[in-house]
Amino acid sequence: xxxxxxxxxxxxxxxxxxxxxxxxxxxxxxxxxxxxxxxxxxxxxxxxxxxxxxxxxxxxxxxxxxxxxxxxxxxxxxxxxxxxxxxxxxxxxxxxxxxxxxxxxxxxxxxxxxxxxxxxxxxxxxxxxxxxxxxxxxxxxxxxxxxxxxxxxxxxxxxxxxxxxxxxxxxxxxxxxxxxxxxxxxxxxxxxxxxxxxxxxxxxxxxxxxxxxxxxxxxxxxxxxxxxxxxxxxxxxxxxxxxxxxxxxxxxxxxxxxxx
Numbered sequence: 001x002x003x004x005x006x007x008x009x010x011x012x013x014x015x016x017x018x019x020x021x022x023x024x025x026x027x028x029x030x031x032x033x034x035x036x037x038x039x040x041x042x043x044x045x046x047x048x049x050x051x052x053x054x055x056x057x058x059x060x061x062x063x064x065x066x067x068x069x070x071x072x073x074x075x076x077x078x079x080x081x082x083x084x085x086x087x088x089x090x091x092x093x094x095x096x097x098x099x100x101x102x103x104x105x106x107x108x109x110x111x112x113x114x115x116x117x118x119x120x121x122x123x124x125x126x127x128x129x130x131x132x133x134x135x136x137x138x139x140x141x142x143x144x145x146x147x148x149x150x151x152x153x154x155x156x157x158x159x160x161x162x163x164x165x166x167x168x169x170x171x172x173x174x175x176x177x178x179x180x181x182x183x184x185x186x187x188x189x190x191x192x193x194x195x196x197x198x199x200x201x202x203x204x205x206x207x208x209x210x211x212x213x214x215x216x217x218x219x220x221x222x223x224x225x226x227x228x229x230x231x232x233x234x235x236x237x238x239x240x241x242x243x244x245x246x247x248x249x250x251x252x253x254x255x256x257x258x259x260x
Contacts, residue, residue, distance in 0.1 A: 028247055030229065035248035038229045039212065039259055044137030047208045049199060049227070051215035052144030052151060052167075054237040057121045061114070061146035062096050068110050069100050089194075089219065090183045093145070093168070097181055104176035107147075115153045123235060125253035130158055132257045140164065141202065143195050143213075143223070145186060166198045195223030203227075214256075218242045231256070 030038060042048070053060040066075025078096050102110075114121075130140050142165045144151055151167040169182040186194040203211050203226055212229040213220060216237040224230035224246075232239075232246035233253070243249050250256065 027245055028230075029224075030247040032248050035229055035231070036259055038210070039231075039248070039256070042133070042136060042138050042210060042212065042260070045207070045209040046137075046211070047139040047141055047203075047206075048133055048212045048214065049141045049143045049195075049202075049223075051195075051213075051217070051220050052142055052146055052154065054216045055214060055220075055233050056123055056126055056142065056144075057118075057154070058123060058236045059121050061144075061150055062093065064114070065102065065110055066096065066100060068113065069102065069106065071100055074099055089145070090181075093183070094181050097170070097178055100178075102170075102178050104172040107170060107172075111147075111149055111153065114150055115157075118154060118157050123233070123253055125257060127158065129253045129257045130160070132260050136260060139206075139208070142166070143186065143198055145195075145219075148185065166195075166202075195220065196225045199223055200226040216242065218245075221245050 050056050053062075060079070063072065063076055063079060066072045075096050078092050078099075133140055140160055142151055142155055142160060144165075144167045146167055147170050148165075148167045149170075151165045152162050155162055155165045166186050168185055171179045171182055173179045183194065186198055199211060199213065202208065210229070211227045212231060213224045213227040214231045214233050215221065215223065216233055217239045218241045221230060221232070221242045230245075230247045232242050232249045233251070234243055234249065235251045
């Protein structure tokens with residue numbers, strides 16, 4: 001019954017809320033030739049931010065949590081809703097969690113499953129790419145729209161310091177029931193395109209000389225506003241708008257490693 005009413009509600013929102021294109025960086029900065037050169041020139045003092053869901057990992061943490069709880073169709077329907085001034089990305093995340101109503105115990109079980117499938121779900125070539133960047137003295141950051149514990153587990157697996165990660169906090173009440181999602185770790189305070197704010201603050205606060213962003217979705221391209229190089233990785237998500245506006249499009253991380 002819950003799924004029925006949730007689906008009806010989702011369909012009502014989908015038909016009532018028009019798509020509003022994000023206002024920021026939806027245009028190329030560099031030609032592919034210039035992008036390849038900028039990538040090759042990265043070195044000490046520079047940084048690369050990598051999106052997590054459907055970029056560094058082939059899965060999407062919200063969809064996988066929904067699948068694990070037997071609610072994939074409803075959760076995925078919300079994922080596909082258009083985001084705008086009245087229905088933000090943060091709103092969509094909270095709606096999915098409220099429908100799933102996950103408990104702390106369920107969440108911890110899910111985290112264990114995600115940890116055990118890390119190797120199987122990593123993008124091919126990701127480990128070699130991170131190693132090659134480090135060899136050149138380039139800092140690697142993880143910026144995702146998932147949950148902090150999941151991001152920390154991934155960072156630990158890859159040997160990336162936890163203070164080089166940005167994600168959301170899932171909060172439970174004293175009884176272990178879902179309470180709220182704190183998006184301040186990757187948000188502008190209003191639920192809009194928070195990755196852009198993360199990159200802007202990080203670049204200034206940490207004295208980063210040149211910054212590259214790798215992601216799969218339009219929201220990652222919007223996040224590229226403070227970045228010097230924007231790369232679309234489309235192996236797992238064929239976001240055509242993101243592909244159209246990125247400086248460099250690719251389907252294989254080995255291409256990035258070889259181009260350093």
